[in-house]
Amino acid sequence: MGIWQKLTDIFRPTYHISFDMADAMTIIQGQSETELYKTQPHLRTVISFLADNVAQVGLKEFRRISDTDRQRVTDSPLINLLKQPNPDMTGFELLRQLTADLALHDVAYWIVTQSPERDVEKFGGWQIRPIPPSWVTAKQEGSVFAPASYRVDTGLGRGWFDVPAENMLVFHGWNPTDPTNGVTPVMALKDIINEQIQAWSYRTQTWQRGGRVGTVLVRPKDAPPWDDTARERFARDWKEFTDKGARAGSTPLLEDGMELKRLGFNAREEEFSEVTKLSLQTVASIYHVSPVMVGILDNANFSNTKEFRKMLYSETLGPTMRMIEDRLNTFLAPMVGSDPLDYVEFDIRAKLSGDFEEQASVLSTSVGAPWITPNEARATQNLPRIEGGDSLTVPLNVTQGGQASPQDGGDPIRPPSDGDETAKNRIIAMWKARLGKSVRSKLGAGIDVEDIGWLKWQNELQSDLTTAHIDQFNSGLIALNETRKAHDDYAKEQQHADQTA
Numbered sequence: 001m002g003i004w005q006k007l008t009d010i011f012r013p014t015y016h017i018s019f020d021m022a023d024a025m026t027i028i029q030g031q032s033e034t035e036l037y038k039t040q041p042h043l044r045t046v047i048s049f050l051a052d053n054v055a056q057v058g059l060k061e062f063r064r065i066s067d068t069d070r071q072r073v074t075d076s077p078l079i080n081l082l083k084q085p086n087p088d089m090t091g092f093e094l095l096r097q098l099t100a101d102l103a104l105h106d107v108a109y110w111i112v113t114q115s116p117e118r119d120v121e122k123f124g125g126w127q128i129r130p131i132p133p134s135w136v137t138a139k140q141e142g143s144v145f146a147p148a149s150y151r152v153d154t155g156l157g158r159g160w161f162d163v164p165a166e167n168m169l170v171f172h173g174w175n176p177t178d179p180t181n182g183v184t185p186v187m188a189l190k191d192i193i194n195e196q197i198q199a200w201s202y203r204t205q206t207w208q209r210g211g212r213v214g215t216v217l218v219r220p221k222d223a224p225p226w227d228d229t230a231r232e233r234f235a236r237d238w239k240e241f242t243d244k245g246a247r248a249g250s251t252p253l254l255e256d257g258m259e260l261k262r263l264g265f266n267a268r269e270e271e272f273s274e275v276t277k278l279s280l281q282t283v284a285s286i287y288h289v290s291p292v293m294v295g296i297l298d299n300a301n302f303s304n305t306k307e308f309r310k311m312l313y314s315e316t317l318g319p320t321m322r323m324i325e326d327r328l329n330t331f332l333a334p335m336v337g338s339d340p341l342d343y344v345e346f347d348i349r350a351k352l353s354g355d356f357e358e359q360a361s362v363l364s365t366s367v368g369a370p371w372i373t374p375n376e377a378r379a380t381q382n383l384p385r386i387e388g389g390d391s392l393t394v395p396l397n398v399t400q401g402g403q404a405s406p407q408d409g410g411d412p413i414r415p416p417s418d419g420d421e422t423a424k425n426r427i428i429a430m431w432k433a434r435l436g437k438s439v440r441s442k443l444g445a446g447i448d449v450e451d452i453g454w455l456k457w458q459n460e461l462q463s464d465l466t467t468a469h470i471d472q473f474n475s476g477l478i479a480l481n482e483t484r485k486a487h488d489d490y491a492k493e494q495q496h497a498d499q500t501a
Contacts, residue, residue, distance in 0.1 A: 033104050033186045034134060040193055042280045043186070045294055046287050047103045054317055055096035057351060059328075059344045077124030078338040082328075085128035087117065095324075097130050098171065102320065103287060105133040106173040106182025109150070112335060113167050126336050128169075145179055169335075171327055185286050192282045215262050223256035288316050313351045321346045423468040428482060431461045439490050449487070449494045458483040 037044055061079040062070045073079060083091040101108035108130065115127040131152060141148030142165065150168050153160035173182030186193070217238075226234075234255065241252045254260070281291045290308040313321075329343045375389035435457055442452060458479045465475035 032134070033184050034132075036186060036193060037104055042283045043189070043193065045280065046283050046289055047100055049289065049294055050103050050287060050317065050320075051096045051100040053312065054099040054321060054324075054346075055092045057313070057321070057346045057348060058091065059095070060347050061342055061344045063339065064341045064343065073342055076338065076342065077122070077126065077336050078333055078342065078344065080122050081124070081126055081128060081336060082344065084123075085130070086115075087127075089130075094128065094130060098324065099320065101130070101133055102171060102173065102182070104186065105184050106175075107133050108171040109133060109136055110169040110171075110332075111152075111163055111167060112169050112332065124336050139180065147180060166335075169327065169331055171324065188286055189283060192279055195279070215260055217254070218259045218261050220257045223258075290316075313348050318348070321348065424465060424470060424478075427464045427468055428461070428478075431457075431464060431482070432486070435486060439486075443490070443494055443497075449491045452487075452490075454483050454487055457486075 031039065037047060059079070059082050061073040061076060063073050064070050082094070085091070085094045098108050098110075111129045111131060113127060113129070114125050116125075118125050118127050135152050135154055136150050137153045137160065138151040139147035139149075140151060140162065147165055149162045149164050151160055151162055170180070172180065175181050175183045238252065277296060280294065280296060284291045284294050284296075290311065292305055292308050293312060325343075325345050333342065333344070334340075370392050373390055373392055375385045378385065378389065439449075439452055443449065461482060462472075462475045462479035465478055466472065470478070
């Protein structure tokens with residue numbers, strides 16, 4: 001027997017095998033992954049965040065014409081099936097459940113079958129029915145790499161049924177001991193979740209049994225003795241200052257040298273908030289999510305939040321989305337009879353391209369002319385088309401070889417002449433004269449040189465220089481240098497005047 005035949009016998013055994021999924025369930029304080037998701041807020045926060053952000057991107061189908069050309073496919077059984085997988089679900093719900101199952105269990109199951117209720121022309125007669133991973137109780141027959149069927153038990157008292165492998169689309173992560181299944185991330189979180197459960201249990205017990213005794217009244221030992229009547233009178237009067245008593249909120253008067261003392265620790269001393277924050281950070285780190293994205297704003301600012309948003313769809317969600325795309329294109333597309341040139345992918349670029357202002361600015365500068373027609377712009381505002389609105393409107397001051405962008409303003413860029421240089425010097429001189437009158441007037445009124453409003457003067461000079469056929473970049477650079485020089489000169493002048501005084 002050859003080596004290849006021996007390997008074939010090892011990898012493709014003919015005997016019956018069964019995988020019991022019950023042992024894979026993570027039990028923490030008697031709770032499964034599903035129960036932990038329902039009861040642990042930090043786990044739910046991160047998983048729902050991931051699921052919602054994958055689902056909102058959505059899938060698109062394209063046909064590969066060549067390496068540099070592709071066409072959007074908007075009506076095919078594959079994309080229609082992903083948009084409405086079954087009569088009860090939408091595409092958003094399908095992707096949200098898929099991502100949530102992968103995040104919680106590291107495995108997800110879709111039953112893909114023909115259905116007589118589905119439109120053959122629109123859906124090819126197919127439907128997708130995602131099922132909870134907890135319903136799959138065993139994998140049978142086949143090999144260790146490719147089971148022949150999956151046993152499904154809903155646990156609702158309706159018995160079990162077997163689904164052939166050709167009708168089951170399985171998404172899963174990596175498992176060091178099972179190549180057909182993932183490992184739930186909750187396994188790695190069991191310690192931190194266990195700690196949270198114990199902490200919440202402790203706080204609940206404290207608040208229920210003793211936490212409300214936050215303070216006590218101390219009566220000195222040398223105080224006059226109390227009889228039962230005096231003790232009852234004081235207790236009755238004290239109750240008027242607590243809870244919903246008639247004098248609640250006012251200041252009580254203590255007798256016989258009595259003192260009000262605090263018992264126990266407050267939330268800050270016991271660091272409840274820090275422990276809670278650590279728990280959320282740990283859960284987020286397991287799922288490769290920046291803590292800033294799930295509400296921990298200790299070190300958040302506009303700049304890093306913007307970068308974390310980009311990282312969300314690249315480093316964080318990118319691998320999961322790529323895995324989903326590959327499984328759909330490799331297994332689902334051939335199953336429903338899609339064209340071999342067709343493929344689906346997430347429209348991640350729409351999420352990474354920035355807001356509309358950034359896109360408009362970059363595209364306008366890159367093209368050097370308007371890049372959207374009036375009718376396309378009207379469509380974004382849900383307005384009807386107009387006659388003649390399908391052509392680009394190019395301003396007269398934007399010509400090929402002219403200014404770089406219609407947003408630059410002014411005349412097209414051209415090399416400066418001797419006359420332009422003279423005009424530039426004259427503009428700067430007039431600007432300095434106006435600046436000098438204004439600055440000396442303000443300095444004489446006791447205004448500090450730093451409060452002059454230098455940015456206003458810089459913008460004014462830049463605007464004036466564009467009339468001398470100087471482009472925006474160079475006029476801005478000249479204005480910046482002249483403004484800095486004027487600032488330094490007047491700062492020295494003010495410093496000298498202060499020293500002389």
